[in-house]
Amino acid sequence: MEGSDNSFLQSPDAIFAFLKEKNEYVNVHGKSLLKSDALYKYILETTAYPREHECLREIRLATEQHPLALMAGSPDEVQLLQMLLKVLNAKSAIEIGVFTGYSLLATALALPEDGKIIAIDPAREFYEIGLPSIKKAGMTHKIDFRESTALPVLDQLLSKGKNEGAFDFIFVDADKFNYINYHERAIKLVRIGGIIAYDNTLWSGAVAASPDEPLTQFDLICAEHAKKFNTAMAADKRVEVSQLSIADGVTLCRRVA
Template sequence: MPMKVMNVKKTLELGVFTGYSLLTTALALLLMAKYITAIDVDKEAYEVGLPFIQKAGVEHKINSCQSDAFTVLNDFITKGEEEGSFDFAFVDADKDSYMEYHKQLMKLVKVGEIIAYDNTLWFGTVAEPEENVQEFAWKGIKYLLELNSFLAADDRVESAVVSIGDGLTLCTRLC
């Protein structure tokens, strides 16, 4: 992400895994950036990438939360201090929760800023007829098709699907 161009200072990342996208975001943030709140239930996976984050000298930019994302996001919303305070959110967590994350992120991400959803093309299966979809892809395809349709019709965001990797949907919050 071109964080320097976007003047991003405060971000959320839901679903960190080994921290590749987290490291990329941390490296791209401006020097004056506050921090990245990185949320994942699996601390062990995050620790795999931690030496690379440390070697890059960006660990101080990361507030790592071992938790389910709903707990942290609900706390932010309930306390009211974080509403509309994030410049960017990257979502790569449990696909069946993307719709619920979207509801919460619309309260937390500033108007005019971006929410990015990873894996929205789901191995290309979102464009395949049902009979061509392999069994391993069934779990996520239903949720991603729902999300893609919802975002295309949601007049609160302007969205674009980028066909890199496994698909990335970028949503600019309009209101």
């Protein structure tokens, strides 16, 4: 859809409306590129759910009742991100796109007691769905929630020189149309050796869909943006890249320059 008109998706309300429609036929924890639903269920029930913190489970179950439940991170993906945080010995993180706080709580749990995470989302009402469970887990002291769109907050952070290269890990799961813009900020904020993780970069497999495959206009536009982003990351010499087929596609970028 080169040159397609994206104007109808420029407001959050329009995007939410499309996601609500999509959520009617895609279960929040069925977000997997695996062809076998039984295999994905096996992965969740064998390795993800048994290790899931009680308060994470509370947020997951509460989120499943939300009309935008599709926006939540999947348990197997979040489990991977927690391991990455621990391997990095991460103490400072940024999350762009919070929703109900499932991945945010997972990050907070993986950080040490003195760890900090800046969480950015314009919809505080969604964050408050998971906030009671975050409080129950005793993690609120690690979280600095910023009710805002992401770019102004990232630019504000960069305006203070001390924040350049100050973060170990950044997770991006917000509007897909701004991924390139987020990346140009994130690459300055994350330290050399740190990781930026981008969610939904395979967009339900739509990035490789055949021309005759029936897709909504929303999916076509998101897939177009995902393809442009993936191509840009493959060419970016400032990072090492790994494209994972977990969940809806996760791209890991390790800053090397």
